[in-house]
Amino acid sequence: ISLSLQEKRKAYISSQTSNVQILMKKILIIIGTRPEAIKLSPVAHELKQKEHIAETRICFTGQHHEMLKKVVEHLDIEADYNLQIMQQGQSLFQLTAALLTSLEKILEEFEPDLILVQGDTTSAFIAGLAGYYKKIPVAHVEAGLRTENKFSPYPEEMNRHLLGVLSDFHFAPTDTAKKALLRENVPGDRIIVTGNTVIDAINYILKKIDKNPPEIPGIEALIRQQQKIVLITGHRRENFGEGFNNICQAIQTLARKFPTIAFVYPVHLNPNVQKPVYTMLKEYDNIYLLPPLGYLEFIRLMSVCHIILTDSGGIQEEAPSLGKPVLIMRQSTERKEAVASGTAILVGTECDTIVKETSRLLTDKIAWQAMSKRDNPFGDGKAALRIADYIEKILSQ
Numbered sequence: 059i060s061l062s063l064q065e066k067r068k069a070y071i072s073s074q075t076s077n078v079q080i081l082m083k084k085i086l087i088i089i090g091t092r093p094e095a096i097k098l099s100p101v102a103h104e105l106k107q108k109e110h111i112a113e114t115r116i117c118f119t120g121q122h123h124e125m126l127k128k129v130v131e132h133l134d135i136e137a138d139y140n141l142q143i144m145q146q147g148q149s150l151f152q153l154t155a156a157l158l159t160s161l162e163k164i165l166e167e168f169e170p171d172l173i174l175v176q177g178d179t180t181s182a183f184i185a186g187l188a189g190y191y192k193k194i195p196v197a198h199v200e201a202g203l204r205t206e207n208k209f210s211p212y213p214e215e216m217n218r219h220l221l222g223v224l225s226d227f228h229f230a231p232t233d234t235a236k237k238a239l240l241r242e243n244v245p246g247d248r249i250i251v252t253g254n255t256v257i258d259a260i261n262y263i264l265k266k267i268d269k270n271p272p273e274i275p276g277i278e279a280l281i282r283q284q285q286k287i288v289l290i291t292g293h294r295r296e297n298f299g300e301g302f303n304n305i306c307q308a309i310q311t312l313a314r315k316f317p318t319i320a321f322v323y324p325v326h327l328n329p330n331v332q333k334p335v336y337t338m339l340k341e342y343d344n345i346y347l348l349p350p351l352g353y354l355e356f357i358r359l360m361s362v363c364h365i366i367l368t369d370s371g372g373i374q375e376e377a378p379s380l381g382k383p384v385l386i387m388r389q390s391t392e393r394k395e396a397v398a399s400g401t402a403i404l405v406g407t408e409c410d411t412i413v414k415e416t417s418r419l420l421t422d423k424i425a426w427q428a429m430s431k432r433d434n435p436f437g438d439g440k441a442a443l444r445i446a447d448y449i450e451k452i453l454s455q
Contacts, residue, residue, distance in 0.1 A: 083112035083453045086170035088161070089137075090121035090181020092129050093372045096353060098176045099133035100258035100442035101199065111450050112171070117164055119157060119181045120144045128352035132263065139164050150180065150213060157184040165192050171453065175221070176200055176255075178214035186224035196221075199255060199445060201228035202235030203371075203392035210390050211371075212296045218392075227452065229445050231375075231436055232395055252444040253437025256375045261439045263357045272354045277346050280320050281362050288312070288319055288416065289363040291370050292335075293326040294388060301407040302331065305387055306338035308412035309367075313342045315413070316420060322363070324348040324356065365419050365426075367412065374402050375436045383429035385415050395435040400428060 087102055089095050095118075105114040115138040118126060130136065141164070143156040157180065165173075165188060173189040175182040176199040189196040198221050208216045222228070222242055230236040231254035239249050280287060292305055313321055325335050325347055339345045351359065357376075360366065366377055366384045374393040377384045384402040396402035405411045419426045 083172075084168060084170040085112045085114045085172045085174060085449065085453075086164070086168055087114065087116045087174045088119065088181060088185040089116060089126075089176075090119040090157075090179045092126055092353075093370075094176045094179060094182065095126055095129050095133065095135065096259045096372065097255045098174070098199065099130075099135045100255050100262065101174065101445050102135050104442045104446035105449065108446060108450050112453055115139070115168060115170075117141065117161075119160070121153070121179065121181050128350075132266070132352055132354040133259065139168075153180055154184055157181060158188060161185060161188040162191075165189075165194065170194055172197055172449065174199065174449075175225075178203065178211075178218040178221070180213065180217060183217040183220055183224075186221045190224050195226040196224055197227040197229065197445075197449065198222070198225035199229045199252075200231055200235075201225065201249070202230040202232075202237075202239040204235075204238045205390040205392045207390055210296055211294055211388070211392075215392070227448070229441075229448075231441070234395055250444065250448050252448075253439070253441035254375050255437075255441045255445070256372055257379060257434060257437040257439045258442045260357060260376050260379055263354055264361075266354060267358050267361070272352070272358055274348075274351065274355050274359055276348050277320070277322055277359075280322075280346075285320050286318070286420075287359075287363040288321045288420075289359060289366045289368075289382075290321060290323040291326070291366075291368045291373065292387065293328060293331055294369040295330075296389075297369055297387070297407055298330040301387075302334045303338070304407045304409045305367075305412065306334050308409040308416075309339060309345065310342065311409065311413050312416055313339075313345050315417065317344055319344060319420065321345045322348065322359065324351045324359075326350065365416065367416065375434075377401065378431075378434040378436070381430045383419055383426060385412065385419075387412060393436075399433065399435040401431065401433075401435070403429075 087098055089098055117139040118137040120142040121144055141160040143160055173194050173196045175185045186196045205215050228239055228249045229252045230249055236249050236251050309321055361380050366382050369387045374384055374396045378401040385405045386402055387407050389406055391404055397404055403415055405415050
């Protein structure tokens with residue numbers, strides 16, 4: 059009888075250990091920049107609801123340290139690790155080396171079963187490379203975006219190509235992105251079309267804004283007076299130098315041509331952006347240069363503006379949900395769906411083209427209305443749930 063009880067006890071302990079092993083699957087979400095935080099926060103929330111499947115931890119690399127502090131508060135996520143690798147004037151070589159070395163330590167400590175990355179940043183690419191070195195599966199959110207020009211955007215286009223090779227699971231936002239991956243011989247059963255998680259994030263933020271609209275220092279009076287606002291953002295590396303000079307020249311011309319329009323520019327902290335913007339635009343009464351805004355404030359500003367001039371990829375995805383026409387100040391775009399749907403126009407960085415297309419939208423109401431339709435080609439706001447459900451499936455196998 060005693061032996062039987064002992065065997066039963068061993069069997070019970072064995073079964074409990076087996077259950078613990080199932081519970082102890084681990085997911086590491088790696089976030090480097092503000093856009094990554096925005097787009098991965100809905101996925102993090104969904105995975106936190108699945109703690110019965112896996113423990114989820116978040117690692118900030120610190121690539122956008124100051125800009126991240128505000129956005130994570132609004133999106134209700136916290137870091138379990140913060141690498142704090144950003145240094146003033148850091149080159150891509152230095153950033154890459156620092157990321158790889160720091161991530162090695164985190165992967166050895168946490169030993170994740172899955173690494174989750176987003177987009178096309180150096181943080182995402184190096185996280186994928188680190189996962190490969192440690193033979194840890196990598197899942198790539200927003201996979202398959204392509205311009206087919208490896209230097210535009212630089213280095214993002216090559217980052218996402220390389221992530222396409224390194225990743226084991228590919229969460230494509232659209233059918234177009236899936237087709238791009240298939241052309242590169244990514245197995246079809248490893249590609250899941252989910253929609254873009256930025257739609258999930260913007261819906262989350264809009265609920266907060268509806269309850270308690272945040273004040274935007276410096277332009278709150280303009281908003282109350284319902285003054286027409288042109289919102290401007292710019293930060294792309296390939297536009298540094300001549301591109302930004304051209305953009306600023308176009309804004310100068312537009313400010314003189316439309317003195318009753320407010321041109322609002324939250325200026326990126328990169329010195330390559332700050333220097334031309336403040337040198338060329340600070341003297342104009344109807345140009346408002348703001349520090350970077352929190353995500354809550356920025357979405358509110360997007361929701362009240364009339365037109366958006368930008369080189370941002372995320373804004374091309376967000377703006378259709380808010381009914382805002384977008385002029386893309388880049389030579390190419392990987393968000394071809396925005397252009398095809400008519401919600402965005404690719405205008406490049408030539409001064410005359412920017413002025414011409416902006417003027418048209420400011421003076422032609424029919425043209426503006428045609429671009430401000432609210433059909434968003436990038437998803438229905440349920441992308442994060444699809445991603446979390448798929449991860450649950452693969453980790454349960």
